[in-house]
Amino acid sequence: GAGVSQSPSNKVTEKGKDVELRCDPISGHTALYWYRQSLGQGLEFLIYFQGNSAPDKSGLPSDRFSAERTGGSVSTLTIQRTQQEDSAVYLCASRAGTGVPGELFFGEGSRLTVL
Amino acid sequence: DQQVKQNSPSLSVQEGRISILNCDYTNSMFDYFLWYKKYPAEGPTFLISISSIKDKNEDGRFTVFLNKSAKHLSLHIVPSQPGDSAVYFCAARPIYGNKLVFGAGTILRVKS
Numbered sequence: 001g002a003g004v005s006q007s008p009s010n011k012v013t014e015k016g017k018d019v020e021l022r023c024d025p026i027s028g029h030t031a032l033y034w035y036r037q038s039l040g041q042g043l044e045f046l047i048y049f050q051g052n053s054a055p056d057k058s059g060l061p062s063d064r065f066s067a068e069r070t071g072g073s074v075s076t077l078t079i080q081r082t083q084q085e086d087s088a089v090y091l092c093a094s095r096a097g098t099g100v101p102g103e104l105f106f107g108e109g110s111r112l113t114v115l
Numbered sequence: 116d117q118q119v120k121q122n123s124p125s126l127s128v129q130e131g132r133i134s135i136l137n138c139d140y141t142n143s144m145f146d147y148f149l150w151y152k153k154y155p156a157e158g159p160t161f162l163i164s165i166s167s168i169k170d171k172n173e174d175g176r177f178t179v180f181l182n183k184s185a186k187h188l189s190l191h192i193v194p195s196q197p198g199d200s201a202v203y204f205c206a207a208r209p210i211y212g213n214k215l216v217f218g219a220g221t222i223l224r225v226k227s
Binding site for chain 2: 004031033035040041042043044045048050056058059091093095100101102103104105106107108109
């Protein structure tokens with residue numbers, strides 16, 4: 001498809017388990033973002049990749065969270081030893097180098113529930 | 116600290132009337148402001164934006180107003196339609212960097 005693709009769409013896991021969330025951005029988009037939305041909250045920035053530059057990890061809430069972007073395309077967000085407060089919708093977005101400044105194209109999100 | 120605030124969690128409007136969604140920001144170091152719309156189980160989609168050097172931008176039924184002295188922006192939807200019912204997020208882009216800062220969102224319900 002032409003849009004940002006995320007998988008899985010839903011993930012239920014037990015506290016303490018590791019999870020991986022995948023994002024396939026729009027082809028040709030150089031920037032990739034991860035945000036999360038907890039219940040009743042706004043979108044919280046997690047991490048940002050731009051081309052071959054070092055990622056901006058300033059939004060990652062703890063060292064249990066990590067992300068990588070392989071080959072400048074697909075990204076994986078990994079949460080180790082999940083906690084109940086990690087339950088949220090994790091949204092991936094990509095951005096083109098041109099177009100409306102700041103316009104992000106979001107995927108449908110991965111809903112994570114930690115029991 | 117919340118740099119972008121949407122103080123109204125929800126808004127209910129009659130079809131055909133005007134919807135006004137508000138957003139306040141605390142940091143002057145933003146150069147673009149954007150509104151995103153989100154339907155349930157979907158990702159947010161870009162709706163309209165405004166540069167910090169402008170005070171108004173209009174696109175069809177949607178108009179965004181920016182009041183820099185008050186650090187306030189608003190989204191006007193006229194006339195409102197039932198299909199406009201969604202969560203609306205205000206976002207700001209810092210002058211240095213590309214990390215959008217989002218507000219908490221406002222749920223708009225347009226009643227037919």
